[in-house]
Amino acid sequence: MCNDPKASYEEVSDKLVKYCEGHPMALKVLGRSLYNRDVTYWVGYIYRLKKESDSPINNVLRMSFDSLSSKNDKGLFKHIACIFVGMDINDTVTILEACDIETKTGITNLVDKCLLSIGWNNELMMHELIKEMGRFLVREESLYKPWERSRIWGHESLRVLKQNKGTENVLGLTLDMRMVEKEKLHGSLELKTDAPSKMDRLMLLQLNYVQITGSYKNFPKELRWLCMHGFPLKSLPSDLLMENLVSLDLSYSNIESFIGCYSYPQRLHKRLKQLIGSCSKDKRLLGSLKILNLSFCEQLRSLGGFDHLPKLERLILRGCSGLLDVCESIEQCLELVHIDLSYCNKVVKLPRSLGMLKKVKTLLLNGCYLCESRIKIRDMDSLELLKANNIGINTITSSNVVLGVMPSYSKFFIVSLPRSLVSLSLVNNNLSVESFPMDFNCPSMLKALYLDENPIVSLPSCEKPS
16 A cells, blocks of 8 residues: 555556546446556556446446436436536526426536536536436447437437438537537538438537538428527528527627617518518517527627527627617516626617616626727728617718717716615726716616726725715
């Protein structure tokens, strides 16, 4: 017995410890299996652990899974292990509840069995060995035909889609091209939109940074979650049916407008007419959508059509550096609880109707340059957008580069805040004591006000506690 490994065992010992990630039961099982074995055996054992579902560690960890009494909880565990590790717990609950999975008590049960934990920032966390065990359980559904499993991920997703295979067994499929090892890729990387058309029960789909072409007419119609980071098109396809969608994530995409553009009502009307015509008459366009994430869509200029998002709860536009305008129709989203406009530093004004929302609890406006003194307008569309919204512009005709300069004014304090607000973040906005007008009234329910990275030396008198 010794505290330090022999010289020849140091590297393989580090690999084993990293593989176990400090899991005491895993370390105990490994210790029993590797005691008095040579280095070659250790190396081969690590390889087998990663490839085989019947390894001693998996058998031990599986006891916790087998002790789950509910079929619902077992299905929830597989969903999280294959798809949702690292995601926000609230988003996951919203998505999976729409898939008829009871998540609130289910997640509690998984935490109690040490199969799941919740991170400090509300993300779902799972030990790597437990996640691998969950994925082994799914692989066992069909060892050699991944398209017959309930959930598919990684290289196998790419293989299934390229071969246009799939069955009604598939409930969830994820593919992130950034995570696919390039040396394992062969042939064209472009996929057709009808690749998942045989997956009639598909409800969870992630196609991040995938080059996909063709008509969306035969795209899966039962989707509840659609995540397509790097979406290549400039607008949503008119033949993409979305009435069952609960969560839509098009972060880092080339999209320029969502549903329609507020500053061009005739274009918005035409767009809505096209989309509504493709949906069943008794359902509203995107009438089920609760989460909309368009973060870091740098080409997005204007966001409108909120009257077609009656159930929207979370609006995330973080890092949309080209966004100029958010439509006043946001007041139609009566269920909104979370709005993130952080680092949308070109937004020329916040919608005045924001204060009419009665359920908003969190408003994030970090890095929005709320007290920026002058904003340069560098293209004709932006100039027309500002004029359409009656925002004063000093037009410059002598230059083709800068078309106009907006005079100094406060974007933030010309609107009232929702009375329901619990958390307000104004980090990195160049706010000073003078920036807060004396009539600034804190919502009565506000519990957290974040003013980090602002030149504030003391709280304004209107903000000081009584």
